[in-house]
Structures are given as C-alpha cells and as structure tokens.
Amino acid sequence: MKILVSFSGGKDSQACLIKAVQEYGSDKIEAVFCDTGWEHPDTYKHVTGTCRKMRVKLVILKSRKYTDFVDMAIKRSRFPSSQRRFCTSELKIKPMIDYILSLNESCLIIQGVRAQESEERSKLPYECNYFGEYHERVKKTRKGKKIEVWKQDYRRKDVLKWCAQNDASVSRPVFRWSGQNVIDYILAAGQLPNPLYRKGFSRVGCYPCVMCRRLEVKLISKDEWGARRLMEAEQRMKMETLKGSSFFAPGYIPVRFCKNKIYPTVQEVFDYVNRDDAGMEDMFEPEGGYTCMSLYHGLCE
Numbered sequence: 001m002k003i004l005v006s007f008s009g010g011k012d013s014q015a016c017l018i019k020a021v022q023e024y025g026s027d028k029i030e031a032v033f034c035d036t037g038w039e040h041p042d043t044y045k046h047v048t049g050t051c052r053k054m055r056v057k058l059v060i061l062k063s064r065k066y067t068d069f070v071d072m073a074i075k076r077s078r079f080p081s082s083q084r085r086f087c088t089s090e091l092k093i094k095p096m097i098d099y100i101l102s103l104n105e106s107c108l109i110i111q112g113v114r115a116q117e118s119e120e121r122s123k124l125p126y127e128c129n130y131f132g133e134y135h136e137r138v139k140k141t142r143k144g145k146k147i148e149v150w151k152q153d154y155r156r157k158d159v160l161k162w163c164a165q166n167d168a169s170v171s172r173p174v175f176r177w178s179g180q181n182v183i184d185y186i187l188a189a190g191q192l193p194n195p196l197y198r199k200g201f202s203r204v205g206c207y208p209c210v211m212c213r214r215l216e217v218k219l220i221s222k223d224e225w226g227a228r229r230l231m232e233a234e235q236r237m238k239m240e241t242l243k244g245s246s247f248f249a250p251g252y253i254p255v256r257f258c259k260n261k262i263y264p265t266v267q268e269v270f271d272y273v274n275r276d277d278a279g280m281e282d283m284f285e286p287e288g289g290y291t292c293m294s295l296y297h298g299l300c301e
C-alpha cells in the first residue's frame with residue numbers, strides 16, 4: 001500500500017509529514033505537492049528542502065490542462081473567487097485524483113486538516129474513504145429545475161473501476177491538534193515552518209490566494225516581486241481576454257475606492273490597504289474558514 005502525504009507547504013501538512021516519517025519510515029511514504037505555479041518561491045524551497053532533509057520522495061503534480069494558475073484564469077476568462085473556486089479543483093483536486101488513479105495499488109492519503117480551523121471542518125471524520133463523495137448524490141438547480149447529481153463526477157467511470165480493485169483511505173492525524181501544537185511539533189522535530197508565516201502570512205498556499213486577507217495584500221504590496229507579478233497577471237488577463245476580470249472580487253474594498261465601482265484593480269486594492277484608515281476587519285478567518293470545504297481538504301493550506 002502506498003502512503004501519500006498531501007504536502008501543501010503549510011504547517012499542518014508538514015506536521016503530518018514528520019509524523020508519517022516517524023510512524024512508517026521515510027522510504028515508505030511519498031509527499032505529494034500540487035503545484036499551481038502561483039506559489040511563493042519560499043514555499044517551493046520549503047517543500048523541496050523539507051522533503052530532502054527527511055529523505056522523503058517528493059511527487060510534484062501539475063494540471064494536465066493548464067500550465068499554471070494564470071494560464072487557467074486566462075483560458076477561463078476570469079480569476080477564481082471564493083464563490084467560484086475552480087482553482088482548487090483544476091490545479092489540485094484533479095491532478096491528485098489523476099495521480100491516485102495512476103497507481104495500481106491501494107493507498108493511504110494523509111491530510112493535514114484540523115478541527116479548530118472552522119466549524120465546518122470540526123464535523124469531518126478523523127478517517128474516511130477518499131472517493132466516498134463519488135457515492136453521494138446532491139440536489140442542484142439547473143435552468144430552474146431541481147435535479148439530483150453525483151457529488152463528485154470527475155473521471156467517475158475510472159474512479160469506480162479503480163475502487164473495485166483498490167482502496168483509498170484518508171487519515172487526518174493532526175485533526176484534534178491546535179495550531180500551537182502543530183508549530184511545537186515541527187520545532188521539536190528540529191525543523192522550521194514555512195518562512196512566510198514569519199513574514200506575517202497566516203496561510204501559505206498560493207501567493208496570493210484568491211481569498212487572502214487585506215493584511216496579507218498589504219504585505220504583498222510591499223514585496224516588489226509579488227506586487228509586480230500580481231499586476232502583470234491582471235494586465236495579461238486584460239490584454240488576452242479583453243474582459244478585464246480583476247484578481248480581487250467585487251466588494252473586496254469599499255466601492256468608493258474603485259473607479260468602475262465594481263471590480264477593484266490590483267493597484268486600487270494596494271492603494272486602499274496602505275491607507276491609514278483602511279479597514280482591516282478581515283484579520284481573522286470568516287466562520288467556515290477560507291479553506292476547501294470538500295472531501296479533498298488539506299490541498300489548499
């Protein structure tokens with residue numbers, strides 16, 4: 001059986017990796033990193049350095065359809081948002097499912113998910129079947145009609161065929177841990193967490209994540225490389241799609257600071273977050289958390 005640790009570069013999955021090495025041995029596990037092409041260089045360094053230090057095989061997965069986050073946004077003529085979070089499914093969930101299906105054996109998938117992250121997450125089981133949602137149906141409204149569809153449909157036939165021969169179990173070993181427990185555990189193992197935490201970021205997935213806080217945007221606005229990359233992405237979207245979808249969602253900043261009254265540009269958001277009277281009331285995560293609320297938790301930190 002293959003043991004896969006879903007490693008995002010964040011602290012929870014790092015603690016899981018250390019725990020898995022101690023329990024199973026570094027030669028028995030694989031760290032799986034879904035590369036969106038939109039992470040910070042520190043995260044790439046941290047992911048490769050941590051695996052090298054622990055002598056754990058690192059598997060880097062990428063979307064087969066899109067070269068990276070920006071390519072995906074341009075091809076879909078819009079940036080993802082908290083309501084339309086297709087980035088997680090296209091750049092993380094699908095590559096992970098493709099990888100599991102490519103394995104001709106059962107696997108255990110270890111996820112760094114903690115109950116304290118949100119109320120939603122606290123309801124998750126400690127262990128479950130990775131493909132459990134392929135057997136669940138949900139009600140959806142399409143063209144005004146209520147219909148029942150499968151909760152997960154990506155490569156459905158292949159998944160069911162694979163499941164007839166193999167098993168994919170999920171384990172969440174740090175589920176009951178606090179954030180402090182996780183950091184203490186990493187330090188006790190002689191390691192350091194992703195350096196982005198020390199720079200003030202609370203989450204270290206994409207740089208930035210489409211749901212990042214204004215406080216984090218302020219940090220990015222002062223980082224020449226990060227600020228330029230974000231503006232260039234928005235510029236490319238404008239030039240290549242003529243649609244001008246902005247990176248930040250409507251309402252990210254008060255409309256009076258936004259020229260077209262709806263979609264704030266990156267520059268307008270940078271200007272706003274650097275004002276002395278800027279509202280930073282999104283300092284804390286909203287109820288329900290920012291992270292993926294599907295079976296495939298732990299892919300976005």
Ligand code: SF4
Nearest residue numbers: 087205206209210300
């Ligand atoms: S970290 Fe954020 S931007 Fe990146 S894939 Fe996840 S939800 Fe999307």
